[in-house]
Amino acid sequence: MKKLLLFTMMVAIFIPAMLFAEAKYEVIDVKNGGSIKGKIKASAPIKDPVTEINKDQNYCGNSQASRTYILSSDLGVKNVLVAVEDIEKGKAAPKTDLILDNKKCEFEPLVGVAYVGQKYIIKNSDPIFHNTSLGVMLGEGKRRTVYNLALPNKDQAIEKPVRIAGMQSVKCDAHAWMRAYVYASKSPYAVVTDDKGNFEIKDIPPGKYKVKIWHEGFGEITKEVEVKSGQAAELDHTFSKK
Amino acid sequence: MVESRFKMKSGVPGAGFVLLFLLALSLVVAPKAYTADEGKALYESRCILCHGAKGDGNGHVSILPKTEKFGKIWKLNPRDFTVGAFKWRTTPSGCLPLDADLAKIVENGISRTYMPSNADLSRDEINGLVQYIKTFSPRWVEEKGDTGGVCTPIVINKPAFVGSPESVAKGAEVWKKMKCAECHGDQGKGDGPKSESLKDDSGHPIMAFDFTSCAGKGGVSPERTYAAYTTGIDGTGMPSYADSLNEDDRWNLVSYTLKLMHKL
Numbered sequence: 393m394k395k396l397l398l399f400t401m402m403v404a405i406f407i408p409a410m411l412f413a414e415a416k417y418e419v420i421d422v423k424n425g426g427s428i429k430g431k432i433k434a435s436a437p438i439k440d441p442v443t444e445i446n447k448d449q450n451y452c453g454n455s456q457a458s459r460t461y462i463l464s465s466d467l468g469v470k471n472v473l474v475a476v477e478d479i480e481k482g483k484a485a486p487k488t489d490l491i492l493d494n495k496k497c498e499f500e501p502l503v504g505v506a507y508v509g510q511k512y513i514i515k516n517s518d519p520i521f522h523n524t525s526l527g528v529m530l531g532e533g534k535r536r537t538v539y540n541l542a543l544p545n546k547d548q549a550i551e552k553p554v555r556i557a558g559m560q561s562v563k564c565d566a567h568a569w570m571r572a573y574v575y576a577s578k579s580p581y582a583v584v585t586d587d588k589g590n591f592e593i594k595d596i597p598p599g600k601y602k603v604k605i606w607h608e609g610f611g612e613i614t615k616e617v618e619v620k621s622g623q624a625a626e627l628d629h630t631f632s633k634k
Numbered sequence: 635m636v637e638s639r640f641k642m643k644s645g646v647p648g649a650g651f652v653l654l655f656l657l658a659l660s661l662v663v664a665p666k667a668y669t670a671d672e673g674k675a676l677y678e679s680r681c682i683l684c685h686g687a688k689g690d691g692n693g694h695v696s697i698l699p700k701t702e703k704f705g706k707i708w709k710l711n712p713r714d715f716t717v718g719a720f721k722w723r724t725t726p727s728g729c730l731p732l733d734a735d736l737a738k739i740v741e742n743g744i745s746r747t748y749m750p751s752n753a754d755l756s757r758d759e760i761n762g763l764v765q766y767i768k769t770f771s772p773r774w775v776e777e778k779g780d781t782g783g784v785c786t787p788i789v790i791n792k793p794a795f796v797g798s799p800e801s802v803a804k805g806a807e808v809w810k811k812m813k814c815a816e817c818h819g820d821q822g823k824g825d826g827p828k829s830e831s832l833k834d835d836s837g838h839p840i841m842a843f844d845f846t847s848c849a850g851k852g853g854v855s856p857e858r859t860y861a862a863y864t865t866g867i868d869g870t871g872m873p874s875y876a877d878s879l880n881e882d883d884r885w886n887l888v889s890y891t892l893k894l895m896h897k898l
Contacts (some may be wrong), residue, residue, distance in 0.1 A: 521813040523873040526728075527835060535835040536719045536773075538728045542875045544813045555784055556728075565871030568818055569793045574830035588864060628737045 415557075417578035419484045424621040425595040432472040432589045432605060434463055435632035443569045445497065448520050452497035452567070459502050460609040469631065471503040473559075473575050473606040475582035476593065477614070483595050485580045489513050490554070492562065494522035494543060499562055499572035503584050503608070506554045506576045514550045516543035525563045526574060528556060535561065559606070562567025573608065592624075605629050606616065669758065673766030676759055680752065689715035698748045708841055710747055718771030719835065719869045722852035727866040727874035729785035730777060736764045740797030744851050788876070790857045791805050797856075797891050797898055805890025808883045812875060814863075817842040822894035835869040842872070845894035856888045863887070 438461045445452050490506035492499060493519040506512060514524045524538035526581040538556050554576050564574035575582050585591045598621045606612045610631035617625050677685075682762035686693040691714035698710045713720070722739055723731035752760065795801045795895050809815065817832065819825040822845030834840040843850060843862075843871045852858050852867075864884060866874030875884070892898050 447831070486714065488818075490737060521816045523871075525871070533837060534714070534717050535869075537835065537866075540727050540866045540868065540871075540873045542812065542866075542873035542878050544811065544875075544878060547877065553782060553784055555781065564875070566833060568831045568833065613647050 410548050415578075416480060418481045420481050420597070421633075422483050422595045422597050425483075425597055426619040426621055427592060427594045427596060427624045428474075428476070428601075428603065428617055428619060428627050429592040430474075430487055430590075430629070432468050432469045432474070432585050432591070432607070432628070433467045433630045434461070434610070435467075437463060437467065437629050438633055445569060447560045447567055448497065451518065451520050456496075459498070462587070463490035464588045466588070468585070468587070469607060469610070470587050470589065471607070472504070472538050472589065472591070472610075473503055473573070473582065473604070474577065474591050474593065474602045474605045474627075475505075475575055475577065475606075476596065478602045479579050479581055479596070482579050482581060482597055485509065485577060488549075488602070490574065490596060492524060492574070493517055494524060494564060494570070497567060498570055499524075499564075501572065501584075502575045504575075505567065505582045507580070508554050508557050508576055508578045509512050510554050512539070512552045512554055512574075514539075514541060514543065514552065516546060516548050519546045520562045521566055522570075523566060526560045527563070529559050529609040531587060538597075540565075559596075575606075587599060600633065603627060607631060667763040669760075670765040670769060672759065673762030673764070676763050677766050681763070684712035684749070685715065686712075689767065691715070694894070695748075697762035698776065709838055711836065711838065712749070714772035714836070715767050717835075717869075718773035718865050721867045721869060722858075722861075723865050723868070724787045724790065724861055725785050725865060726788065726876060728868065729781070730773060732787060733764050734763070736767065737761065738853075740764060742788055742853065745849050746847070747851060757766075788861065790860060792860070792884075792888075793854060793885055796885050798889065799891055802885045802893050802898065804883070805886035805888070805893075808879065808887045809890050812878060812887070817871070818845065822846060822891070832871045840870055848895050848897070848898070856892065858886055859891050 403434045403552045427484050441458045442455050443458045445454055445456060485507035487510060487626065488507065489511040493515045494503065497518065516522045522545050523540060523542045527535040527540040528538060530536055538560055539552055541550050543550065557576045557578055560574045560576060562574060564570040581593050581596060583591045583593055596619045598619050600616060600618050601615050603615050604612065610633065613629065615627060617627050619625050657764045682693055682694050684693045685691055693712060696711060699707055720731045723735045724727065725731055740752055740760050740763050743749050750885050815826050816828045817826045819829065824842040824844035825832060826842060829842045832842060850858060850862060862872065863875045866872055
């Protein structure tokens with residue numbers, strides 16, 4: 393009875409503490425690391441949808457390519473985020489800032505990685521009003537503001553620290569079609585696929601990891617990967633449109 | 635808690651240890667837990683109807699119709715506290731509000747949203763409600779630490795020139811340069827070219843504030859107007875101009891909005 397009571401109390405105290413504890417990341421020297429590399433493909437060619445433009449057409453034009461499906465001739469998919477999700481120790485993240493530009497009425501880049509502790513440099517290269525709203529994607533369509541900044545004039549740039557980790561969507565409230573995605577990472581182990589759908593993540597401490605593969609149009613999948621010292625673990629995936 | 639403690643003492647041999655543990659525990663968590671507990675009871679009687687038992691905004695009255703000027707009916711949802719984003723703060727864009735910010739909203743209610751005032755409650759009771767609301771999102775625990783100065787509250791210190799004709803004239807220029815009319819319209823009626831496609835973060839259409847309706851939802855004071863575009867109104871599309879305008883220009887803008895609201 394006593395034990396049970398104590399146990400119940402411990403659980404009552406520690407479970408919430410565990411749930412609420414933020415994932416920690418510890419920087420260590422990685423000497424015998426391995427890598428993960430691969431190619432993300434589409435099962436069949438897909439046409440990139442055209443975005444209709446209904447505001448500021450004088451400057452923005454009447455339509456633009458949505459850039460959702462950018463495929464190479466061998467069906468490699470560009471702009472796929474590949475991120476080692478459950479990693480608690482590893483190299484320090486690079487000291488690079490993420491430039492997020494409002495340019496020709498779209499965001500550049502469409503998918504980017506930002507590193508916690510570094511900066512967002514949010515720019516407006518257009519002669520019209522833009523605002524840039526970053527928000528954590530909480531699931532079920534819920535979103536929590538990270539920053540929402542007005543950029544009323546051309547060549548304005550605002551720097552803000554990258555503080556909140558996780559997958560974030562980027563919107564311009566004035567132009568509903570504009571969107572981008574930022575993965576804010578504590579580790580350096582998050583990348584975006586190139587024009588051919590290729591990616592490589594280096595210097596990962598050996599171990600088993602969950603790797604998130606995310607694409608705006610195809611959706612998301614998590615795969616388990618074992619990284620061995622001095623070796624490259626192959627991680628390929630083929631998405632098909634449902 | 636007190637009751638169960640005595641029951642245990644009489645029932646369990648060697649319960650001294652448990653008693654001590656409980657006592658220590660109650661010392662650590664009791665002061666806060668008590669007010670949040672008190673808050674819970676009040677929440678259940680006053681707030682649950684709209685904000686729901688889980689705090690997710692899905693109470694019995696989860697959609698409130700809200701008629702605005704242009705013959706359009708906009709839906710309005712009670713705040714989903716599980717998201718952890720708040721509109722009327724004195725903290726910068728994307729930051730958690732201060733307890734005092736929440737207390738003000740709870741005390742005054744929110745005009746034009748059906749959210750009633752609770753001015754009849756004591757300070758302690760309102761604080762209890764605030765503490766209880768904060769249990770719905772893990773964000774309050776996760777972001778307890780230092781934010782590296784990012785979330786330092788803004789300073790609101792109204793200068794004497796607010797409302798003067800020179801300040802109104804300067805404010806009119808700021809309004810133009812900052813392109814507020816893109817959403818709020820030339821006359822500030824909320825009918826700018828971007829207004830009809832504005833959506834909030836849950837995907838529902840949202841009205842840009844109509845200045846001719848005089849009172850902002852977050853309050854009627856010039857200080858509250860100043861805060862609105864300094865901090866931005868999170869989750870709504872209303873951005874922060876903290877990095878686009880210096881303090882004087884923001885107060886000049888207050889003067890101009892007073893004119894738009896026909897208060898000068």
